[in-house]
Structure formats: C-alpha cells, structure tokens
Amino acid sequence: MDSSVARIGVLGCGTVGTAFVGLVARQAATVRARTGLALEIAAVAVRELDRDRPGIDPSLLTDDPAAVVADPAIDVVVEVMGGIDDARGLVLAALAAGKPVVTANKALLAVSGAELFAAAESAGVDLLFEPAVAGGIPLVRPLRESLLAEPIDLVVGIVNGTTNYILTQMTESGAGYADALAEAQSLGFAEADPTADVGGHDAAAKIAILASIAFGVVLTSDDVDVEGITAVTARDIAFADRHGFVLKLLAMAERHETSDGVRQSVRVHPTLVPVDHPLAAVRGSFNAVFVHGDAVGDLMFYGPGAGGAPTASAVLGDVVDAAVNLRRGTHASVGALADARLLDPAELIDAWYIGLEVDDRPGVLAVIAAALGEHGVSIASMDQDVADPDARVARIDLVIHPARTADVRATLDALRALEPVRSIDATVRVLPGVVGT
C-alpha cells in the first residue's frame, strides 16, 4: 500500500458499520498525528443499495462485497456483516489477497476460527478480532500480547449484556424472568427473538474464542457446555441475596491439571457469585472478564460489551494496528493452536445450590441427607422454611460442598425419586473456589 494512506473496505453497514464510518471521519486527524497514517473509507458493501444512510457518502456504497475484497486499491477489510457462510468466504478471499482483516463476527470465529487464523498466518497478514468478543473492551490484545507468556488457568466473565441486564433487573427490582425479559425487549436491550442471548449461545461463542487464545488450543462453540437463564426464578435470586451471592450468567474456561495431563473445560451457566467478587459489581448491560494467571494473579477487564460506538472503537483500534503492521510488513500472530483436550463436563467439580419442595413432616430431612450421603455429596449450608402450611409443603435450600457433576446429577435423580420430595426447583452452580471442599 501507499505508505501513508490506508484505504478501508467495509463489509456490512448495520449499527457497527455505520458507527465505524462515522468514527473514522471524526478520528482520522488524531490517527494521522499519532501514526502518520491517513485512514480512508474506500468502499462500503451493503445488502440494499437504495436505503437511506445518513452520514455515509453514497458514492462509496456497493452491493458487491466480493469486488471490495478483490479490489487492489483496498488495503484493509473490515467485516461487520455478520452471518457465517458468506462472511467466511469473503474473509478467506481477503486474506488470500494479502489484505489484513478486522472482524466483529463472533459466530464465524467460534465456528471457523482455527481455519481463519491459519489462513491469515499462511498469507502473512493480520486477522484481528477485538470487536468480536466483548464490544469495546480491550481484551483480545491484552490476552494475545501482554499475557502471551502468562500461564492462564481461568477466564470467567459476563460476556452477554442482555442476560446481565435481565438478571440485574430481577435482582434489583424483584421482577420475575418473564417481566424482566419483556422490559429488556421494550428498552431495546433484548431482541424480539431472544434465544441466542437468553439461551447462552452468544456467550458460548465468545468464551470459545477467549479460551482458544488464552489456552492456545482450538475450541469451537460446539465444545461449550451451555445452560441459559430461562429457568432462573425469583426464588434463585432471593436465595442468592439471602446468602451473600449475586446470580450471574457466567461464561467460564478452565485449564485443569489432571492425572491424565492438561485438559480444558468451557461452559456457560447461571452461577452464584459472592457479592464481594469484582464480577458481582457488574450491573446492567455491562460486560466484564476476569482472568487468573499463575504469576499475575487476578485481573478483570470491564466495559460496554456491545453497542455501535463501543464496538466501532474496537474496530478502529484494530484497523490502525493492521494498517501500521501492513506498512511495516509485519503481522500479529495467534501462534499455532494445539488440539483441545476437553474435560468431560461430568468430571467438573463444583459446589451447587439445590432448592427443593418437600413434604412438611418429621424425618424428611434425614431421608434427604441420607440420599446425599450415599452419593458422597455433603451439605455446606442449609435453610428450611414452610412454603405452604395448608398443603404441608416445606422448602429446603441446600448448598453442597464441591462434588463431581456426575455425582451431583445422580444425587438429583435420587432426590427426585424420593417419595417426600415434591420437586427440585433450583440447581445453580457456585463460582469455583468459593465453597470449601
């Protein structure tokens, strides 16, 4: 490329693409002063050419993204179109043409990351993806670069703003799940079809990407054990509040040293977090990712996990990096990713909160305790109160000491089969390291 101008082709012009084009216009002078590079939006590929797009020069628009990627006058490609198949083909074509790519596409990376990283490496250009994981939070760069030599054993975060908004509302206003979801939808924090968010799938894609770079192994969305927030109840929230916890949807990647060597686990599920843990203070639609490294200890990165302007800020940071690297003839590298060796989720060892409704009569507790004991599961703390005196129903809230998930599942099956147990209404894991073994 001309050493002083970086011509950018943008694929997609939704919220992030529009914000990015505006941000480049506002910040080009600063970038030029700090790096000597003039950023220039050279083309914007859109699906509908005739839609009104305020702030975007109509002469830049095209409905042919393949032509943008192939155009020799384009130096850097920004992929903010979303979707998987088309985006994958365009990113691969751009890399093959020697153009660095900045992508905000978490779904694509969580499915095809390893293939794309390898393509970037063999083309000798950048594939940068800060905006794909946690919106505006600088997280990928610190993990890839600052902590490259740090032995990381835990990445755990709140990486979905919609579910954190819903859970924060349930916690602070006492709303039930359905009401909190409806409110989030009416305020634009949740989509009409909220499945990807409330089902935990969006968080799963993000933690797969984060775990890949933190542990240096290939992990995809399919490797993530996922439970969303649709079964969270006001009872869970009330239990958390009484016992010094906040209930959060956490995405968690762990590195385990087992007798069989190093294994990884990656999961998303509702989790009880102690109120004095830094993640507990992350409210509303904010995101935060907590990282533990052997030398550095506990780190946390906090900020807006979505939204046009914050995500555009992350795109711009990566575009400047890619353009500077291109001028220098260098590129960033994820490094070779090893194959993952997944720990069977049944082998995860966690403390759990278990909420039951049982017959309110003498001896029931002894029966339950016996069932737990038979499976080697022990009680760390317990609450009991009468839920409905007329129906003679009592409510029991247990926290168990950390136990193998397989044993916990077997225990739950055994409890369900007990005659005095009417229902098991709550099964929520506790953040590892909080309840002693």
Place this chain on the structure above:
Amino acid sequence: MDSSVARIGVLGCGTVGTAFVGLVARQAATVRARTGLALEIAAVAVRELDRDRPGIDPSLLTDDPAAVVADPAIDVVVEVMGGIDDARGLVLAALAAGKPVVTANKALLAVSGAELFAAAESAGVDLLFEPAVAGGIPLVRPLRESLLAEPIDLVVGIVNGTTNYILTQMTESGAGYADALAEAQSLGFAEADPTADVGGHDAAAKIAILASIAFGVVLTSDDVDVEGITAVTARDIAFADRHGFVLKLLAMAERHETSDGVRQSVRVHPTLVPVDHPLAAVRGSFNAVFVHGDAVGDLMFYGPGAGGAPTASAVLGDVVDAAVNLRRGTHASVGALADARLLDPAELIDAWYIGLEVDDRPGVLAVIAAALGEHGVSIASMDQDVADPDARVARIDLVIHPARTADVRATLDALRALEPVRSIDATVRVLPGVVGT
C-alpha cells in the same frame, strides 16, 4: 540479534528482578512455542555481589550495570533497579546502543518520560513500561494501542495499593487512620516510612504517566495537584457510608474543552465514590483504572497493582514484545507528545463534602447558608446532629453542588471566619458527574 535467541540484561535484583528471573525460567518454553524466541537471562546487575540470591545463577551476577548495557551480546535491557539518576543514565545508554528497554521505574518516567521516549524514538527501539504503572494490570498497552484512536477525556483510578488497603480497613473495620496504617505496616502492605504512599506521591507519578499516554502530552509528577490520605478521619468514612459513598484515594486526569481550547488537569486526592460505581468495589491492595472515551464509553482495568510476581508478569509481556519487535526491525511508538496546557486547579469544578462543627443554637444554619450563597455555592444535601449536648456543639455535614475550586476555597475561608463555626473537619471532593449541577 540472533533471530531465535533474545539475551536479556537485568538491572536490579530486588523483589521484581528476582521474580522476573524465576518467571523467565518457568515460561521460556511457552514463549518459544508461541513466538519462536528463546529468552535467556544473560546478566543480572546487582549492588551487592556477595548476597545470597536463591534461584539466580551466581555466574550471571555483576556489579557493573554500565557493562551490561554496553555488552554487544545483550539484546534487551530490563531496568528494575529503581532510583532516578543512575537509572536514567543507564536507560539512555541502552537506547543509544540500539537496545530496547523495559522499565518498571515509575519515578523515572514521571520525571524524565518525554526525554526517554524521544531517545527511544530517535534510536528506533522500544521503551516499554507496562510494569511501571499498575503492576500486573495490562493498561499501558491497551491505552497506547487499542485506544490510540479513541478520544479519551477521563482516566481515574486507584493506583496505590497501600492507601487502598488502609482506606478499605477503615471502611470495613471502622479503624482510625493511625491504627489502619500500623496494621498495614505490620502486614507488609505499607513501608516503615509510608510518606510516598500515604502522601499521594506514588499515585501522582503513575497518573502523570497514564495521562501523558492517554492525552498525548508531556506531563510530569510536578504537574499533579496532590493531597494524600493522612487527614482522612473516621468521620469522613462514616459520612460516606451513610450517604451511599465509599472513600477512595483517586488519581484523576481530565481533558477539558474550555473557551480557551483544550486543557488538562491531573490530580490525586481522597474522593467520595458512589457505592455502585465499579471503582467502589476495588478492595484491599488491588488497583483499578477507569477510562472514559467518547466512542467506547466506560472501561475499567482491575488487578494487582504491585508485588513481585504480577509486576514480573508485566515485565515479561513487554520483554517478549520488545524481542519480537527487535527481530522484525520494528518498534512501538508513544508518538510525538505535545506540550501540556494545564488547567489551573482553582478552575476545577467539583462537588464537595464539607463537615463542620458549629455552636448548637438557633440561626446558625441560616448564617452558614448565607455565607455559601454569597460565594455562589449551593447545598445539594445536608445532615445535622448534636455532637456534644453539654458543650452545645452540633455537627453539620454538607454536600455542595459542583462549584469552582477557587470559590469553594473562598467559601471555606469565609466559614472559618464565622463566629458560630468552631471548626471545619472535613473537605472531601466527590467523583465528578455524581452530584448534579
């Protein structure tokens, strides 16, 4: 340098230097796998050659740091010796010899940063300093790179672990300042002479460095308006607690758009932070830095702000970066720093908490309110109670709406001169943006 080996000369072998040498030994294989670079500690310059240093090969020790810097076999210099004059000369000599330098020396950078950055730029090598600012927290790299194009208008943080430990103890145990300091000293969180920490000077050096890179201007320790925590009382803490605040020592850099153009302010002082602000949840000796950018919004970086292992982790991240850049023939750049245009601290506009002891008799409040009104200062909220019925002393706690510091100072002088005012016991600023104008 040999393209596959990076030979490191370490200047200083205190807590950080020792931890760094150990970390390189443990992590060299990981670094090699991810970057192709073999890190090798080639020399360690110490003051006392004959001290016992477990884990360090005695054949690497020398008491001649200038020889380490001059040695053509050394590729990268790590400066963890501290102090200013000697360190400055050695860093300049290393840069002049074409060797990248990683430094943990905040005092040096806060005094001579601009000179050293210019020397690195003209030598075309890296001067990296992640470990100088907030121990293990990746903060300098995100600010320099991820947020290079982001218009940052606020950097505010808890950047001194000693004072945060003391204030956390005062808040959680109700201890007075002297007792909390003594406890921190006995546990090793505060030094025998705690002046640099409790006086705010350590925080001042760090915010001067952060502000320089966030705003792209030359700022030194001398530009920072500093007030430490030695005057913080249990009364201040109790007021904060009653009113939904936590008292923190904040280091704060702001970019102001004035009628006279852009100006910067940099300051350190005790500050009331709302309990639901992310900085309020930063307890004990942890550090956190909150950054506000126009596009990205609110970010926070949290972690251990000091300690051998975390700081060594930051040194290692920078050493890998410097070695990779050296192999590629590139270097990171702070960019040209402009001259700062400091806002006169008297022009800062803040809400304040003011605590008085006054005569407990009718009409006193009217006198005080009149004095405030004369200076254009208005009350946002007020508490009054009787401190000592026998002595007829009442206590008044005020929060004033944001006002020019010059006006607040004049108001305080006027209040002191009022006959019914016995003393002004508390003057603590509130985090900007919290109390409405």
